[in-house]
Amino acid sequence: MNNYKHILTESGSKLDKFKFDGELGAIYSKESTEFRLWSPIASCVKLRLFTTGSDAEAGASVIGTYEMTKNHQTGVWSYTVQGDLNGIYYTYLVSHPQMGERETGDIYAKAAGVNGNRSMVIDLDTTDPEGWDKDERILFDRPTDAIIWEVQVRDFSYCESSGVSKKHRGKFLAFTEKGTTLNCDGINPTCVDYLKELGINCVQINPFYDFGSIDEASDAEQYNWGYDPKNYNLPEGSFSTDPYKGDVRIRECKQMIQALHNAGIAVVMDVVYNHTYSGYGSWFDISVPGYYYRYNQDGFWSNGSGCGNDTASEHEMYRKFMIDSIMYWAKEYHLDGFRFDLMGLHDVVTMNGIRNALNTLPEGEKILMYGEAWDMFTACEPGTIMANQHNMHHLPDNVGAFCDNIRDAIKGSEFDQHSCGFVQNGSRRNDVFRGVRADTDFWARTPAQAVNYASCHDGRTMYDKLCLSVFRNNVQYNLRHENVIRMNKLAAAIMLTSQGIPFMVAGEEMARTKLGDHNSYKSASCINRIDWERTVKYKDLVDYYKGLIKLRKAFAPMRDNTTNSIQKGMWLFTENPTGVGYTLEGEVYGKTRKMLLLFNGATHTESFDLTSHGLEGWWDAVVDSENAGTDFLGEYSRVINVPATSAMLLVEQDKITP
Ligand code: CA
Numbered sequence: 032m033n034n035y036k037h038i039l040t041e042s043g044s045k046l047d048k049f050k051f052d053g054e055l056g057a058i059y060s061k062e063s064t065e066f067r068l069w070s071p072i073a074s075c076v077k078l079r080l081f082t083t084g085s086d087a088e089a090g091a092s093v094i095g096t097y098e099m100t101k102n103h104q105t106g107v108w109s110y111t112v113q114g115d116l117n118g119i120y121y122t123y124l125v126s127h128p129q130m131g132e133r134e135t136g137d138i139y140a141k142a143a144g145v146n147g148n149r150s151m152v153i154d155l156d157t158t159d160p161e162g163w164d165k166d167e168r169i170l171f172d173r174p175t176d177a178i179i180w181e182v183q184v185r186d187f188s189y190c191e192s193s194g195v196s197k198k199h200r201g202k203f204l205a206f207t208e209k210g211t212t213l214n215c216d217g218i219n220p221t222c223v224d225y226l227k228e229l230g231i232n233c234v235q236i237n238p239f240y241d242f243g244s245i246d247e248a249s250d251a252e253q254y255n256w257g258y259d260p261k262n263y264n265l266p267e268g269s270f271s272t273d274p275y276k277g278d279v280r281i282r283e284c285k286q287m288i289q290a291l292h293n294a295g296i297a298v299v300m301d302v303v304y305n306h307t308y309s310g311y312g313s314w315f316d317i318s319v320p321g322y323y324y325r326y327n328q329d330g331f332w333s334n335g336s337g338c339g340n341d342t343a344s345e346h347e348m349y350r351k352f353m354i355d356s357i358m359y360w361a362k363e364y365h366l367d368g369f370r371f372d373l374m375g376l377h378d379v380v381t382m383n384g385i386r387n388a389l390n391t392l393p394e395g396e397k398i399l400m401y402g403e404a405w406d407m408f409t410a411c412e413p414g415t416i417m418a419n420q421h422n423m424h425h426l427p428d429n430v431g432a433f434c435d436n437i438r439d440a441i442k443g444s445e446f447d448q449h450s451c452g453f454v455q456n457g458s459r460r461n462d463v464f465r466g467v468r469a470d471t472d473f474w475a476r477t478p479a480q481a482v483n484y485a486s487c488h489d490g491r492t493m494y495d496k497l498c499l500s501v502f503r504n505n506v507q508y509n510l511r512h513e514n515v516i517r518m519n520k521l522a523a524a525i526m527l528t529s530q531g532i533p534f535m536v537a538g539e540e541m542a543r544t545k546l547g548d549h550n551s552y553k554s555a556s557c558i559n560r561i562d563w564e565r566t567v568k569y570k571d572l573v574d575y576y577k578g579l580i581k582l583r584k585a586f587a588p589m590r591d592n593t594t595n596s597i598q599k600g601m602w603l604f605t606e607n608p609t610g611v612g613y614t615l616e617g618e619v620y621g622k623t624r625k626m627l628l629l630f631n632g633a634t635h636t637e638s639f640d641l642t643s644h645g646l647e648g649w650w651d652a653v654v655d656s657e658n659a660g661t662d663f664l665g666e667y668s669r670v671i672n673v674p675a676t677s678a679m680l681l682v683e684q685d686k687i688t689p
Contacts (some may be wrong), residue, residue, distance in 0.1 A: 033311070035321045036330025038129055041345070042318055042321030044412055045166055048112035048402035049106040050347040055153045055355075056139025057121065064116040064152050066099070068123055069348060070319050071106025073557050075126040078110050079134075084120050084144010084151065084275060087248070087398070090670050094119065099535065100317035116216030117154040117260045118277070120144050125317050135317035138352065140262050141359070142277035145248050146606040147241040147262040151277035155363060155573030158281040159421025168367045169297035170397035174429060174479040177297065177368075177399060178580055180226065181487055183237040183256060183562075184270045184287075189560035194221045201556075203270045204238075205285040213563050221563045223294050228578035229540065229573070233297040233399070235370050236489060239284065241267050241298075243308030244553070254559060256488065256552040258372060259308040259338070262568065263356050288364055294570040299368035299399055300360060304353050315349075323349050325410040335376055335409030340386075344381040345415045353381055354388050361389060361398060370401025374689045375405040375419035379426060382418045401431030401532070404474075420474040428479045428592070429681035431532060436473070436567040437466025439484050444502055445490035445549070451500050454526070455674065456631035457609025466612050467628075468597050479592040481531035485522045486539050491549045493519055494542040508544045511568070516542065517676040518658065519561065520575045522568055524654060524678035525611075527579040528589050530597055540576035541565035571657075582680070584662050603644045609633035610673065614646070625683040639671045654680035 035042075049071040058065045066078050080094035099108040112408040136143065140150035171177050188195040188205030188533035195205045201441070214218040220228055223268055230666075238257035245253050246267035257267060268274030288298050306312045310332050315323035325333035325341045333341040333467050338526040341351050360366050369385075371377065382400075389395045406419045416422055420432055440462030452588045453463045469478035484492040497515045519542060527533050538561050545551050545558050566573055583589050588596045596617055604612035609632040619626065627650055631637040641647075652664040656677030666684065673679045 033332065034330040035326050035332075038321035039326055039330060040483040041072060042319065042325070045320050046106070046319065047347040050106045050351070051350075053107075053169060055107070056137055056141065057150065059116065059154060061115045061154070063111055064112045065109060065111045066121065067107055067109045068099070068125075069105070069107050070125060072127060072141045072319065073108065073125050074100075074128055075132075076101070076108040077124040079122050080112070080116075081120040081149055082120075084149045085248075087148070088275060089521050096124070098316035098398055099411070111119065116152040117157065119152045120149040120184065120277075121131050122149055122154065127582050130320050132532055133312075133317045135314045136262060138318055139355070141264050142281060142443060143265055144244065144277055145268060145275045147243070147265070147268065150262075153277060153281070153357060155281075157258055158285065160282055160286045160289055163289060164232055165524065166292055167544065168196075168365055168394070168398070169292055169295060170367060170398075171232075171297070171670050172392050172433060173590060174399055174401075175530075175590040175592045177233040177532055178231045178232045178527075178583065179235050179299065179482075179534040180229075180231040180536065180537055181235040181237070183266075183488065183559065184239055185254065185556060187538065189556050190563055192563040193561070194223070194563070196449065201270070202272060203283040204272065205289040206645060207290040212518070213567065219567055221297070221566070223290060223567065226296060229296050229577055230584070231365070232295065234291060235299040235300060235368075238266050238303055239270060240302070245269045253555060254494050254556045255434045258303050260303050261308045262314070263304070264359055266330050270569050284298050285364060288366065297367035297399070299370050300366050301372060302357070302567070303372040304339040304344070305342055305373040306336040306340050307342065315342070319348075322346060329651055333410035335407045335424050336373055339445060342377055342410045343411070344377040345412050345472065349635050350381045350384060353377075356385050357385050358388050361392060361395075366398075369375060369458050371400070371402030371428070373400025373405065373407065375407045375417055376409050378411065378415045379422055380416070382430060388425060395680045396429060400429060401433070404432035413638060423474050423480055428477050428482075430484050431480045431507065432475070433482045433484060433487075433534075434470050434475070434531065436462055436470055437526070438485055438528065441464050441485045441525055442493065442496055442518075448499055448549070449503055453630070453632040454521045455497070455500055455609070456634065457633070458629065460609060460611050460632065463525060463632075464613070464632070466604055467525065467611065468615065471530070471594050471597055475531075475537060477592060477594055478530040478597070479532070481658070483526050483529050483531040484534040485526050487534070487536045489550070491547065492543045492545055493522065493539045493549050494544050499547060505661070506547060507517050508546045511542070513647070514676070516569070518570055519572060520656070521630060521632065521676055521678050523576050523579055524680070525658065527576070528628055528680065530589070530591060533583070537561055537563070540573050542569045542572055575659045579654070581660050582653060586617075588615045588626065590619065604639050607637050607639060610637040610639065612639050619682055622685075627681040627683075629671060629679045629681075630675050631675065631677055634675045636675060638675050640669075641671065642669050649684040650682045651684055652679055654678055
């Protein structure tokens, strides 16, 4: 059913008056479990209990069907079952005058059976791995201290070259394996050990809530990124070693997070509250038809997400659902941050509600929050202020947004496959300079609001995009192209030294290729997987990233979360049309010093004349076209010649006192 016009006369925001503040879902204790479902317009709701998560399993049977009681003031249906129900599966049969009786899982389910079709009652204490009570969040004093590496669970360890044991490849538990090396060579670290050497301090993990696009009951080769939520409050079954037992995926997901924390790495969860796997027939649709989604005037589903349905964060009970869901993950799974897919489809009241709720946790204001603040069309209620870049002033400094300006300025627009940016030909230098200032002259109030990136899971990989723009119609993605590697290094130097929060997709630092695939969300695993061989084949590139990360950690001014460093800095070299050069001042090696950051996107040498800008004395290079880090690479003064397609970063020498 695609048209909801007949239902909207009694649903939608009209039901906001029934807003219920209490707990919903299966409220478990060893003595009894109370089931609560909010549905003001249902004519009847029944609870069904099962022994298994599906009828295909041994011992499958219906335990019973029970009529629930409605509270007419709150619209909440409830029923209490005595006894210890841990591991019992359940659904609701919801009757609606115009939709008939339909069976649904619980939108608040914390556990579920295979494919998430039946919810499960869970005693969460039994899902904690050993040492979980000592597990602590990895939090940053400033969001700009985070250096984020974005990865998908399956991609991380799908390859045999990952050195991960066969049974854990592509699973949560791959993250728990220590001492993994390339093809088990005992030399070149992979997976979490590799990340520790690389130096990143935060991973953003693509969707790992339960999504609908993978058949968890099948052993066939399947792949999907997972931007199609089915059960928001429980992990995906295909990443677990047993999708049938509802507790296993929870425990193994916690083990993944624990292992990353033990490695000193924060975990940001990629959350997709803006749409669901299906609109019609989803748990939300069956529970309260017409309420949780946005519909156009004609009664058809709003589709700003491009995924067939937009949820309605401005409706009180979906807003509450989002806040409850985030708080559940933050508390139960000890998560360190959240990345909001298509945040521009949510409203600022909801995003502020989430922020304020997280802030109530110990050091909760340090939990990362950022998202895709694109300006999107959606059929929201009139007067709703959406969480897009134009409205960042409605959000606090610790809610950030991806910066598409610096992404496109660095390497050209993703939407025009042959387009070039600064690193290919020195073009768009004004946009790069805008980006190194964290777009604070535009939409971001402070650098803490700007997530700087040049590539992410969407679009082509950095290497593929650069190859395509350079070679156009004759691209050999599998080969190493030295000019492209130089461009990649320059891009990394800009991204990792700019004001803001640096972000890269996994493998950007090893010239990851998807052979030109620009939207691999359901492409084969062999296209999406990380090929760990590349850590050796492109070792120079990996080392360059490693050095830049080390540099960023050492040089505090790069991580300023205020605009102070930007205000002190200046755009120097206006006479260099294909270069970006600027100074940055702040504490370096225990002293206040100037740094000089010079980027040349042209295919010829650019000379930066320091003397014409009153920059005297000698400068120590720590980054050049080949090397990056904190080691001394040579001293310079007066005029600095930066070779084609490269960066140079220099630190002011100590003044010699006479
Ligand atoms: Ca699933």
